[in-house]
Amino acid sequence: QVQLVESGGGLVQAGGSLRLSCAASGRTFSSVAMGWFRQAPGKEREFIAGKSRSGGITDYADSVKGRFTISRDNAKNTVYLQMNSLKAEDTAVYYCAAKDGYSWFPSPKADYWGQGTQVTVSS
8 A cells, every 4th residue: 555645735826836745655665656647627637747666757748748847756755746837727636646567658547546735826
C-alpha cells in the first residue's frame, strides 16, 4: 500500500503559478511511478503528468505541456507539480497518484490515490 497526501492547492489569478506537493509513505518510493491527475466539474479524471520509478521518463498531457513541470525527489519521498501560466480551464481537483509499474504509458491508470486538492484559477 501507498499513502499519498497532497498540499499546495488554492486560488490564483490567471497567468499565475502554484506548486503542488505530494508526500508518499508506506512503500519504497522508488518502487512506484508517480503522477498527477485532475478532475474538473462535470468531466472525467484525466492524467496530466507522470514520472517513471527512476524519474528517467516524463510524460505530460498536451493540455499542460510547456506550462507544468513534474519532479520527484526520491530522497524525500515527494513528488511536485509546478504549474505556471495558469488558465481558467486548469481549475479542477488535482490528485496525486502512484502506479505499480515502471512508467505510466501505455496504460496511465493509477493504483493509489491521494485525497485531492482544489486548484481554482480566476480569470
